[in-house]
Amino acid sequence: MLTHEDVLTTLNSALGAGAEFAEVFAEDVQRTGVSLDDGRIESISSSRDRGVGIRVIDSDAIGFAHSSDLSGPGLVSTATSAADAAKASGANQKQRSSKDLSLTEVDVKVAPVEIRPEEIGKQQKVELLQAAEQAARSIDPSITQVSAGYNDRRRNVLIANSDGVYARDDQTKTMFSISCVATGDTGLQTGRETVGISGGFELFDRVNVEELAQQAAHRALTKLEARPAPSGSLPVVIGPGSGGVLFHEACGHGLEADLVRKGASAFAGRIGEQVASPLVTLIDDGTMSGEWGQFGVDDEGNLPARNVLIENGILVDYMWDAIRARKEGRPSSGNGRRQSYRHLPMVRMTNTYLAAGDSSPADIISSVDHGVYVARLGGGQVNTASGDFVFGMVEAYMIEDGKISTPLRDGQLVGNGPKVLQQIEAVGNDFEMGPPGTCGKDGQGVPVGDGVPTLKVAELTIGGTAS
């Protein structure tokens, strides 16, 4: 992408008269996408995006500039813009003696890719979607609409900074999704399945897209029989896998050091305190092989790690990026991420999960007289300052007398993160990671993973449409 020479010249231009810190983040992303909808391959698209983002930090002021121009003069011009921006935002520009920069390559473990997606012909990707569509439609004539998508992405990054860090990573992600609409007397219902790995086309040696398509179709058909979800507060059992999004939203964001510092977190100033039921151990781990939030190096040149956030209910640590860590005089936890070279990095989650407990899932369900079993949670949203959250139930059932009964139509789960953590009454021994996700924060989306075992919350508010 950039030569060693280019990197040094750019860093020196960015440091200018003597800023504290300068960083070059270069990125080259290639994507392929195929989409099938309404019975035909609707589009095949490719994209290429490469450019550089340059960050200059001086006296707490950050100047940032980005451009798609990777030529020598282009890099210097972008570096100068970043230095000027730092100046305009109040950098002191103290005269510092310029030092000779020397860069040391970080030992990055680039994730292995068994089958490079770009070496697979487009025809094979097209056929994958066609096979999935036929499998879904063959289940039942009530399946009236099917859409499916295939996407792969290869992202090469180079990060270098004036502290001497020089790191490169080659990140490949491959994903498949299918969505079915079933039509019945009660209207239209949808069912969806998504799979993805940090890896290549070997994804399809591990999952059978036809089986996945049939599962999506079954989910849509099941919901045709569903009745509206009830309204009010009830005990809730959340099934393994997709419930991880609850912990991502309900407490993960509140454990991001930038939000903690701005007082926008319900967990600020609570390290060492019992913030959750003793059954809760929450971990964020960017090293999990193959998982959607995995990477070899974060977008600031720091290695990912397995970070225990909450252990047996006690708050152990927050997640950190380089800037926050620098201010507190501690190492980054490898959570500095950005959507692209056009964005400044900030504290982000990677793969966030609730560790497995001891209970059997069957015992957890049978402990509930009247409540709701959520087999699939959908997307959610949280107000990190108050801890209030909302999640969609994508697949849910009533629990009556300890048994899973009637399927429910879509509804929302509402609660408060810190309260829910205290109200976790059982954690199962059946841990699973959920489907691949995209986490949004301040307008930037990054790939993340999450997971949970079966768990029971004493009480959550269900916002159904039953009258």
Next chain:
Amino acid sequence: MTPEKLLEIANGVVQSAASNEQIEVACSHGRSTSVKAYDGEVESMTSAESMGLGVRVLIDGKQGFASAGSLDPDVVADTFAQARSNAAFSEPDEHVGIAEPDGVDAVDIDLWSDEVDATSSETKVQMALDIEKRVRTGHDKIVGVRTASYGDSTASFALASTSGIAASTRASSAGVSVQALAQHGESTQTGFGYDSARKLSDLSLDDVVTDAISRSVDLLGAKKPDSAKVDLVLEPRMVATVYGLIASTLSGDRILKGRSPFVGRVGQKVASEHISLIDDPTDHRSLAADSHDGEGLACRRNPLITDGVLNGYLHDSYTGRRSGEGSTGSAVRGVRGLPSPGVQALAVAPGSGSLAELIGDVELGLYVFNLAGLHSGVNPVSGDFSVGVEGRMVRDGELAEPVAECTIGSTLQRLLLDVSAVGGEVTYLASGVTAPPVVISGISLAGA
């Protein structure tokens, strides 16, 4: 780069089309500045230049697309080659194709002001600092500002195709946004204020400050309410959110694929007679106004619902051909994506009465500050609607206690049919939507 220069690049690709190919090329070039302030100081300043290219190729009814973030000649050539290769693996569809000029004249709308480029960095930095300080020190319950920012951009766009379309334009914009943190006892709440305009001097900074402060302070002490049937009072920002969602289900794409609760309902009553929805990008007062759509056709005024009756759907050239209804000039796209039919500049027509008068007529209601979980809680296929809500109860015509940790449940269909009042004053929102306040009766509020 000027719009003319971009059009030259686009035309360069179009001219190299083979005789059996249809080609459409869109490109953009822009510059942007943004400043973030925190606790009296500048947190960051960003200055950026960006480019975009999207090439659509059709060969024998098969479509391929490729995009890039650069306009370098080698990248342009490679993107064109990728789009051609992608077309080869696609499946044919008789209706797919680029837009054909349809004789509708484009309105003349000026989206540009020199002011954005002419304003110094220092002034822009000062705006971010000022707005942060005004909110932080504006009320004794405000304990901080989570984010305060100023941002602007200037951009040029061009689109050319083998059907003879050649359109280009340039636009400028500036905006500020601020999120306040209010605290009282155990309760912490946030409130968001923002504005956007074509030039800095049109920004309503006082309103942004007031919004951020009152939306956070007025929610302090919010508790979970008892479940009840309530009248929902939506102020313009919330009207834009709710009716924007509903209007999106009227896109020709959703309709033709059967993914909308409004399939086959044209000419029928789908809403209360108080409701008229218009998608009108030709109204220059809307920030979403534009002369051309994403395929280079003239934008036009499209009535969607008039006095409760559904008029029709929004089409781009593909869904226009497939439905036989023709394009409504509603192709929406980023340069780097394929066009699809969508809402451009939604307007909800005004009724009568002020917001205070609307609230005064409500016996038991909920005045909504925020809706949460819209991407998971709204099913645009079935119309099921269940979202988290924060706001203040309305009791006997007066705003009462703040509430949170609750949801409202309904369907998109009922949110149209059960409208009992529409206010008389419209607001031109930063999102480009034009909306008055609206009251919807008989909504289930789920709490304790």
